[in-house]
Amino acid sequence: MRTIHVAKIRDAVKELCLKANFELRPDVLKALKRALRKETDDRARGILADIIENASMARRREIAICQDTGMVPVFIWIGQGVRLAGGDLSAAVNEGVKRAYREGYLRTSVVDDPFLRKNTLTNTPVAVYTEIVRGSRVKIVVAPKGFGSENKSQVRMFKPTASEKDIKEFIVEVVRKAGPDACPPLVLGVGIGGTFDMAAHLAKVALLRPLGSRHNKRHIARLEAELLKRINALGIGPMALGGRTTALGVNIVTFATHIAGLPVAVNVSCHATRGAEKVL
């Protein structure tokens, strides 16, 4: 049995929150540079160049890439050969986030109650997702995400007999309805299958997969490529002022589902799709 002190997890969470907010994910930056090379619209090119410059400024000066430093989901995969010592895991994770947001001059965007809406001024509590897996290591991923795009996300429960065409149309429509508000060019996380709640979770997890990678099932990889092509043909473009760059990537995660249903969730994310990970 390997023992890991929760203080180590707290410190890792803090470090990852800072990194995610100051350093744009390398795969996202690469996709932006590729989009700039391929973009033909003048205004769109200017905006893409500004976005790339913003990422470099944020990194150099340690200023948040975007002022919406998000409500942070923290994913932890805990090897079953690990014993966590020294206190409560959730408290340690929350403390890590709190320290990062205070010491990193990040925005505290969390209110205590959906109706009373008092800012907690610590950016906590956060959503902690733990999963027990094989092995003796702990993997932590943080993915702070703005709510401009979160607000445009949707879940729909399709009939099991729905066609692939119906599902594609739904996903494209989510993007069209998001218009300028979700800060295009977007990254789309799509969860298909499971249950109502699981589809939404899969959509979020899909955003963690590096852009440019393909789904290992061929029919899903084909669907990703087709969706990306259709979405970029919408002509929304950066800031929704036109151009061929509406999305940088479409990542799909699937799971088994029930005979009576076909849940589909789309988690819309912005051009500043952030995240950082560490293995202890």
Place this chain on the structure above:
Amino acid sequence: MKPKNMRIPFTKEDIKKLKAGDEVYLTGTIYTARDAAHKRLHDLIKKGKKIPVALKGAVIYYAGPTPGRRGRPIGSCGPTTSSRMDAFAPLLMRKGLSGMIGKGDRSKDVVRSVRKYGCVYFLATGGLGALLSMKVKKARRVAFKELGPEAIHELKVVDFPLIVGIDSKGRNIYDKTKWKKAGRT
């Protein structure tokens, strides 16, 4: 096309010269206000009470910035989604607001009020918080401090880069876009 330099306060003539799609470098004092501050301003006005900022000729920036590191007036400070303020904006324009800065499209009601009161709605690029931060020379919280990042901040900006989204004639930059036209059919 070279961006136009504009200074706050605007004259009615300054605003009339702007056309949807024009690029502008804005210099002067602006006020941040987002959801919670808008709700409060709206409720105070409706109750006939005094509000903590002078709206006449003012420009509101829909933003909730990150705090500034030592030596910097402010941190990351890009725009938030404007449409969430649509329900409150017409009343503020009626009370003298002359400009709004945010990201995204607005409701028909907002477009109508922009035209009626001779205002202007500017777009700032979403997700450029670090770059836009460099255009802010001074900042202080002036009202609703308990709202934390949603407090009203007074920002002194120099050459803040914007695009005219809706001009005083009610022309909307998004009306010409392919995606919005497709949505109407």
